[in-house]
Amino acid sequence: MKIHLGTETINEIENAVVTTGTFDGVHIGHQKILSRIRDVADQTNGQTVLITYWPHPRLVLKPWDNNLLLLSTFPEKANLLELYGIDHLVKIPFTRDFASMTPEEYIRVVLHERIKTSKMIIGYDHRFGKDRSGGLDELKSFAPKYNFEVEEIPRQDIEEIGISSTKIRTALQSGDIETANKYLGRHYSVAGRVVHGKQLGRSIGYPTANIEVKESYKLIPADGVYAVKVCNKYQKFDGMLNIGQKPTIGGENKTIEVNIFDFNQDIYNSEISIEFVGHIRDEMKFDSLDDLKHQLEEDEKTVRNCLSKL
Template sequence: MHITSDLAQTLRPTAVAIGNFDGLHLGHQKVLQPIRDSLQGVRTVLTFHPHPQEVLTRRPQLLLTPPAEKLDLLAQMGFEQVVLLPFTPAFACQPPQEFIQTVLEQGLRVRHLSVGWDFCFGHRRSGNAQTLQAWGSERCIPVEVIPETKLNGERVSSSRIRAALATGEVSTAEALLGRPYRLTGEVVQGDQRGRQLGFPTANLRLPPEKFLPRDGVYSVWVDVPAAAAALPGVMNIGHRPTFAGLQHTVEVHLLDWTGDLYGQEVRVALRGFIRPERRFPTVADLIQQIQQDCQTARQQLGLAEQVGMV
């Protein structure tokens, strides 16, 4: 997949889907589908970096899919090119017609376009999907405007997914995404606390802009390089209050598996929320609770018949 931030380096002509696409959820997938199937040019996704809200609000934006994760998912979907267009205050202030001329016509030579119903662009969001449809009509370029996607009567959106994850509603987030919510990171050295308790954990270093679900304990499936299939596990997100922890960590204990993962990248798919993080009066109480967490994780992962092995 060709990746560029320079319009002069794009493969042309193109069939293009435009959007922020943070999360690549069910609504985004519907915008992407016409271009994924298009035969009218290099199948291209035009997205923006950094996230426009980060530039407009001047506040860091936590992302459901940081750039590397988004690119990996788009490659899996079969796209041939991704243009990561730099989003700057100057870019945000350009007139809609300038965006059309410099980006769509000159930079991409668009032959097929797909956007969501609420897509806006240009100074004060004065350009919209209807602007693009009028432009396409004048040039005999098909412009598809994808209507709002709903699930159970409510709009599918990145903000709704964040809200679900913030309350531990893993199944809701998965339904909106069309896949489990995943955390991808490198296994780094921790303080070995889990090993001392009899439950060794892989301590994950994640992209700093990755949106994390609420602190607590989760059942997860884990892809590791040494395993042919995903492994069951228990993940803890938080500060480990029993030990007065100060650092926020993401740690995964793999059930019925041992091995050295240091320096390797693993991918964790959330299956279910088990409980909030809390402080235990004694280490023995914590160990007892971890044993129970492992049993609950087996049940949530469909491994209930192995509960007696814990």
Template sequence: MYIVTSLTDPILTPNAIALGNFDGIHLGHQCVFEPILSANLTSTSLHSTVVTFCPHPQEFFRGQKRQLLTPIPEKVKILDRLGIEQLILIPFNQELAALSPQQFVKDILLDLFQAKQISVGQDFRFGYQRSGTAEELKMIAEPLGTEVMIHSLKTCLDSRISSSRIRQALADGDTEQVKQMLGRSYSLVGTVVQGQQIGRTIGFPTANLSVPEEKLLPRFGVYCVKVILEDDQILAGVMNIGCRPTVAGEKPTIEVHLLDWKGDLYGQTLTVSLEKFLRPEQKFSSLEALKTQIEQDCNQAREILRA
């Protein structure tokens, strides 16, 4: 996939564009992508292009880092897997924030990106003080020859799917609801780094995962997980995320124990998919009590993944 990070970079044109923030790339977002993927299949002249903003507009306006469901490297992999041809990351700055809806559509989308088709969600807002609506986008672009497709909001369990709702479900440890809204399990992608190796001393060696600092972490506790190694091997595992109160941990860590597997994972990039929340983080009276609980967690995970 071709990636553009500056408005001065060369851009593949003309385009069929999906426009939005798309944090999480949930099933609602994927509905917005469908028309541009179809346009790419039926027209050799149009490039399927996702246009989004970096940093996230909320991060720009609030002046603080925003935890993301899909940091840029993860978003790139998912979009590439979906078949998107080009990703344009518009730098969100004061100059962009000051553009009127008309200026943004005409100067950026039509003139610079040469958009011939634009796909957005019903709740899309843009331009100065978010004053532009999806309907206004249609009113500006279509008289100039660019088709605009507006998609109604997708629902799950009788409520609209949204990044905010996914965040809340992750905070609750509701992995099943998250899976229903994303169309896949929520994943943590990171590199295996050196840890304290306490797990090894009680018979449960763990891979300590370092993830991007902007990655949104789920509820602290123990999860049944599937782990994809760099060689695409898929393994069963148990993940603990939290501050490890039994051993007086201070900073949150992500530790993954692979079931019935031995090997060296240091330096590897792992993709850990959260399949089910098993229990909250807790403090045990001894390492022996912790070991007993981990054995129970592993047995429960085996049952879940066999089902």
């Protein structure tokens, strides 16, 4: 997959089959669109093109709104899109000037002049252009003038599976990992750097890797204990992870800490990815470290059982 920063330097793409959108999370609703453009491209000896915007439009148009949390960073989204058969990923810097383009300007400049779109395939609710004033009607109206075809993924094809990025965010924020994973078609993941912590876990037999997620907009699931897969470039390990403030020891800041099973390596400052498999319990405050250790022993049994079913 080739990643293009903007559209200004794109060379002509043969029979460009195009879709566009934020595609946050690349969930199974998105995957229906990706599968369709791949099929059309294969039938026409063409190439698939996905136009997306970064930063997320809401981060630019509503910078005061801190409530938007995303399911995927741009690198995560790019990796997923490549897996689903995208040949060209066009990353358009989303600015206020870009947001002010009329629907026809967008169609003429981006779709026609720069990408030379052969066929445009969109979801039923796709909007574009200034004040989100463009949609399927505008695409169909201008398609003959700019020499491309338009296909809409029908409403029922998307809605019958009841998927949206908003529903997935809501599930994750309530700790409902199973529903989120079902809608994503894979395990939800969070990546970060391993940093030094207080090393309390080591004193009770459960050493943990503290994970620092640099992207403030990345959605972190609800506080609690989770069964996870811990991934580096080469391997996957089983583990149990805690998100929260560690109330038993009077913690004040939220942390993400993972105990990697059957593992004894120095991974400080390395990048790892966490795949969430199941929610085990909510975070709890215990009367003593002995009580906490006993609960962790029970948690480990539950987590190992959960992961053994994969």
